[in-house]
Amino acid sequence: MATLDVEAVQAFVTIADLQSFTRAAEALGTTQGAISVKLKRLEDRLGQRLIERTPRSVRLSASGAQFLVGAREFLAAHDRAVAGLSEGRRRFSLGIAAHVAGPEVPTLLARLNAHDPGLTIEVQMDNSRVLLDAFDRGELDAAIIRREDDRRDGEVLGAEHFGWFAAPQFDHRQGEPLRLAALAPACGVRDIAARALDTASIPWVEVFLGGTSSMVSAAVSAGLAISAFSCRLAPPGTIEVSQRFGLPPLPSTEIVMFSTLTDASSREALRALATGFREHRPSS
Known part of the structure; x- marks a missing residue:
């Protein structure tokens, strides 16, 4: 039975998570060369190739995907054992x-x-x-936030896509301002929606402003107004109505993570x- 080295397994899991030898080295506070050596040591110990690396991509091999779950459990068990010896939290x-x-x-x-x-x-x-x-x-x-400006640092966790959502019974009469529900003026999603409507020369009026996100969702679900939501966080029972009302597309953004943890x-x-x-x- 192969004996696993904690640092080598940690290197493998970090490469798998970040899909980059460079970012993995930065996250672990070491060099790309050292990360590569640790991965090779682990692969030699297991007799399996775990990472497929090309000039354009870094991805798990079939064996690597199979090993990843166990590798996480191995590291978690190690961390729990060490944490049990430390005083305080x-x-x-x-x-x-x-x-x-x-x-x-x-x-x-x-x-x-x-x-x-x-x-x-x-x-x-x-x-x-x-x-x-x-x-x-x-x-x-x-902090894990939605990117709202040109600040380019931070680790990208994924894309965030937006749409116009309303209750199926929501009625917008031609010629009347669009009834918009939104959070406080400092809310970035509100700003995205307002800019899109203004650019498209679509008149709008805020009929529900300044409540909590749950209150805004309740107003939209009740058919009182329309609102811009992340496509994965739209209130249950609402539908995307861009085409139905001829509303402009909303730009996507990114979810980013900032950290000073050492x-x-x-x-x-x-x-x-x-x-x-x-x-x-x-x-x-």
């Missing part, structure tokens, strides 16, 4: 944008707690701009959370 503060957080978030946080019982995560939810400002002030250790265990926990976010966000 580690903690970090995480901001998740309200328009990013979907119904899968509680499940992901529960998975993260099982992965690393020695870690306490303090979660703050707000709009993306508020969270990014808090991160820049050092009030958050990490200790290896916290970075690994955050990578596990990021992987979970990617799993729930199809590329198209």
Whole structure:
């Protein structure tokens, strides 16, 4: 039976998650050459090729895909054993944008707690701009937000696509301003919707402004107004109505993660959370 080296398995899992030797090396605080050596050591130990690497892509081999689940369990067991020897609990503060957080978030946080019982995560939810400002002030250790400007740093977790959603019974009379429900003026999705309508010269009026996201969803579900939503977070029972009412397409954006975490265990926990976010966000 092959004896596994923790650092080699960690290198493999990180390469698999980030699909890049360069980014994996950066995440683990080492060099690309060292990552490659650790992966080769693991592959030689197992007698299997785990990663298929070409000039344009890095992907799991069939054996690598089969080994990945067990590799994660191996690392989790190792981390739990080490955490059991440490005094006190580690903690970090995480901001998740309200328009990013979907119904899968509680499940992901529960998975993260099982992965690393020695870690306490303090979660703050707000709009993306508020969270990014808090991160820049050092009030958050990490933030997962929707990209709202030209800032290019941060790790991309996936694309976010938007549409116009309304209840099936929503009625928009020709010639009348479009009835729009939105969050507070600082909300980025509201800004995206307003710019699209103004550019298309479509008159609109806000009939429900400043409530919580659940209140906006309730207003749209009740047929009182229309609103722009992420296509994966539209209220149940609503439908996409762009073609029905001749509304302009809404630009896609990206979900990005920012982090200043330095200790290896916290970075690994955050990578596990990021992987979970990617799993729930199809590329198209």
